[in-house]
Amino acid sequence: MRGPLDSAVMAEFAARIDEINAVADRSPGFVWRLQDGAGSATYVRPYDDDRILFNLSVWETIEALRAFVYRSAHAELFRGRKAWFEALGQPGVTLWWVAAGERPSVEEAKRRLALLERDGPTPDAFTFKAAFPPPEGAAA
Secondary structure, three states: OOOOOOOHHHHHHHHOHHHHHHHHHHOOOEEEEOOOOOOOOOOOOOOOOOOOOOOOEEEOOHHHHHHHHHHOHHHHHHHOHHHHOOOOOOOOOOEOOEEOOOOOOHHHHHHHHHHHHHHOOEOOEEOOOOOOOOOOOEEO
16 A cells, blocks of 8 residues: 555545445355454455555456456446555465355465465466466355
8 A cells, every 4th residue: 555544645545445345245246255343354464564455355256256346336446556556566466266165364365375476377376367267166
């Protein structure tokens, strides 16, 4: 982030977090998202750098996730991301398949992101641009 969530530079983004989470919750194909006691993962900080926001969700298909990311109200925030976030210089998002009913952990997500950074897209950690088909019985 370009500043703390309660800073002026992040105000527009922060004001829409609950709205966008609600859009995700109602979206076709949505299964689960990581939440703290307040219903958001906004204050989960699994990295040493507190400016790194962390989000983790499960979707039935890549297509359902893609529709949410690029064709819902989320897309407005996605298009404006440079106003709120600095470029990482490394992958900041990774996808992988999980068994139906599984809820991935924060540590698993960190491990998958590290795999993507180290090895590039593989069936174990990939991107929208370089996706892999699901194994039998999996969800995105």
